[in-house]
Amino acid sequence: MSGEFNLIDKYFVNRQPQRKDVHLAAGDDCALVKPPSNVEIAISTDTLVAGTHFLPEANPAWVAHKALSSNISDLAAMGATPAWVSFALTMPEVDEEWLAPFCDSFFELADYFGIQLIGGDTTKGPLSLTLTVQGFVPEGKALRRDGAKVGDWIYVTGNLGDSKAGLEVLLDTENRVRPNAEELEKRHYLSTPRVLAGRALCDLASSAIDISDGVIADLKHILKRSEVGASIDVSLLPLSVELLEYATSIDKAQHYALTSGEEYELCFTVPEENKGSLESALAHAGTKVTCIGQIRPVDYFEIHDNNKPLNWDLSGYDHFKAK
Structure with missing residues (x-):
């Protein structure tokens, strides 16, 4: 994508306070994070595609909320506390009028739940969003789908x-x-x-x-x-x-x-x-x-x-x- 690094710097870097468990979030090949002890890490990845999960003309702020909240909901279903998110954005062309309200909404929701963006990618192509969220759940306490019993x-x-x-x-x-x-x-x-x-x-x-x-x-x-x-x-x-x-x-x-x-x-x-x-x-x-x-x-x-x-x-x- 033309101007990829300028785009990343303008809209995604230094938008949030640094979590103590994030040692490196941007500027290298990988993020570096350190989870607390006695927890398991819950991880979920979802992709939203224009025309399937949202209309291309939809309010970009609403699209951002939907994209992140749907991923956070996966963590909630397992009893996990959200911590980190990675985000890959594919756009047919740079559209700052779309991207500005999208990012404002994205980071507003991320900050509300204490989630830090730790990495991602931008590419050129049909509009789609792929997010990977990670969170913490006390070891052995995760909610699962296989525990229901007769009478519950x-x-x-x-x-x-x-x-x-x-x-x-x-x-x-x-x-x-x-x-x-x-x-x-x-x-x-x-x-x-x-x-x-x-x-x-x-x-x-x-x-x-x-x-x-x-x-x-x-x-x-x-x-x-x-x-x-x-x-x-x-x-x-x-x-x-x-x-x-x-x-x-x-x-x-x-x-x-x-x-x-x-x-x-x-x-x-x-x-x-x-x-x-x-x-x-x-x-x-x-x-x-x-x-x-x-x-x-x-x-x-x-x-x-x-x-x-x-x-x-x-x-x-x-x-x-x-x-």
């Missing part, structure tokens, strides 16, 4: 369904006249990673995952890894007032909630003996939690409404099928 309760953080409604608004301008369209579009991009909730769950939850492909699709990852089944009560799904008004019926809103991708809320399971401690443990986390069902024996899977079975054909979000 299934919970989610926040509300579900808003992101899918916001995506509809983005993809079809006719939806812009529907109630709360602008707010739901904003929520599609501006998720809140549940880092504090994830950390609090390390001693309480038996399994966890972040909701990137829809709660039904992502819960099934837990069920597969844990070799269990589940029962979900749609009457318990947490729905925002804005979604209910947009969807026009509770059934439609529930469908949104079950299949909405890129929510970046947490879905987790809690043993009966830890259920009573959940509210106090998450009091400082800044989000509500809702019990939506219970873990059942393997090969059992049911969606019901107050014990009335529902034969709904549901599928989660698929990046390769999304239009």
Whole structure:
């Protein structure tokens, strides 16, 4: 990319305070970092591609927030505290009017969560963003997908369904006249990673995952890894007032909630003996939690409404099928 090093110096270098565990962040072939003792390092890499994960004309500040928050959410799902991020940016040409608000938003969110940019790359090509985030979790305490047991309760953080409604608004301008369209579009991009909730769950939850492909699709990852089944009560799904008004019926809103991708809320399971401690443990986390069902024996899977079975054909979000 023309002027690569000038671009890096102008937009990415010396934008943040230096973390004590970062010994070298820029100016050499590699970054040098030193993690604290008695922790494991959680690492996650995601790529966002223009036209697949965001529209090329989307607000660059929102794109930056979405790119980083989706990665932070992976750390939150394992109970990790974010620490470092590497970022590779591919652009068809240098566009400083796009890059300036993008970087302002990126570093604002990074600073909020105490994450330092420690390296990356810039190249010329179709617009895409690849981030690798790393964080710390106490040794042996990481939340995983394979710990759910029969009888555990299934919970989610926040509300579900808003992101899918916001995506509809983005993809079809006719939806812009529907109630709360602008707010739901904003929520599609501006998720809140549940880092504090994830950390609090390390001693309480038996399994966890972040909701990137829809709660039904992502819960099934837990069920597969844990070799269990589940029962979900749609009457318990947490729905925002804005979604209910947009969807026009509770059934439609529930469908949104079950299949909405890129929510970046947490879905987790809690043993009966830890259920009573959940509210106090998450009091400082800044989000509500809702019990939506219970873990059942393997090969059992049911969606019901107050014990009335529902034969709904549901599928989660698929990046390769999304239009």
